[in-house]
Amino acid sequence: MKPRIGMLIRMKSGDNHYVIGQSDINSVKNAGGLPVLIPVMSSTEDIPEQVANIDALYIPGGPDINTLLFGEEPIIGMGGSRRSDDIYEMEMIRQAAAKNLPILGVCRGEQVINIAFGGTVYQDIPAQYPNALRHRQPDPGCEMTHSVKVEKGTALYALCNCERLEVNTFHHESVREPGRGIKVSATAPDGIIEAIESEDGRIMGIQWHPELLQQEGGVHTAVFKRLVELAGK
Template identity: 30%
Template sequence: MKENMNMTVRVGIASNHLIHPTDRFGTNFIDYIQRDYVTGLRQAGTLPVVLPLGDPKDAEDYISGVDGLLLSGGQGVSPILYGEEPLAEVAETDIYRDEFEISLIRAAQDAGKPVIGICRGMQIINVALGGTLYQDVYKQAGATEKHNQYPTSWEIPTHHITTAEDSWLNRILGERFAVNSFHHQGLHEPGENLKVIARSDDKVAEAVESDDGKIIGVEFHPEMMRVAHPEFQKIFDYFVNLVQNNTHN
């Protein structure tokens, strides 16, 4: 589906926000979203709407104004939210973002609106649905592959994943392909009505789908890969079709 000016559905993208001073912005803290997420959605034929980080009590109002929700990458998810004490390997977390996004996910679920999570976004979906995470896939899950490829260029695939037969990801991209990778946390126990539908060769969860098909997620970053590897645009196309079909039913 190509970008067009007759966009009939809106997808909300939950923003990140700066919590430390930077050379560019100083203490002029900002809410932001990496533009590749916006471009992927626009190319799929929808109107992206950035949702600034806010109070969890406002989540229902935010969701009422969009037809679907995208959760992006970013900081680690706080283990406190799934009943664990943080390990030293967790690094930076932002519980304000965690709590707001969990509220958005639950509001979207209550409204029957589709949700997609990318990297951290897939992880926060799992926590919102009652699941748990590996705080560090190397220390806790015995991961052996390079799941954080930095400083390798973002769009370069660095390890393979295998998808479950007849899953949404299998249908659009096939059984086995290479992806990029920027994470050290990962899914442990899946949340309610959520199943893992792709794994890396060292068994780390790489994609999920809810029982009703309205919630999907990937651990890799298709928004970064789609320009050099156009087949990854299919992930955005699939989600937008899901949103459109849900809206028009």
């Protein structure tokens, strides 16, 4: 049987439909996993059963995260958030981690992983981080517009076997202080954190969007293949 990859899906803002990107689903499917869509709900009571029925967890990109959940008041540059979604996702992450399930988070997914373990994020890079690069590209998602430095000795480095990657970028928030048991695995030239992972590497967060770079292959497909491989063990 194919490993079951739980993929969180959220309510579309102002609508009554759950959504997730086709590229997210295709990336998991093409890596050999079985996508299992998990709706983010207002109550966390069903999370234990949801976690029991998957082999790994994937958290896609999405809106900003409620600042009160990492102990801050919102600044002017903050976008909209949905507190109940944030709480649900963080509890899902904690329970999946407690079961030792492999976890991959992309963009917002990376940030919510970090907050789930007590870390913080920059609410708005242009407002809070002087001399930052442009982290919201106007280019299509398939275009790579800046580089990242990969830290040796990390699970990410083992996947790419290189110190430099080229990535796309669509964010104005980013990891600020890593959470408990979380280490930095890649940074942008301006110092902004671009990837994190747990000490054992079973939890990985990627700030860029590898699901939009599948045509490039390399590490962008490898992160999904690794998730599926870990889920199958």
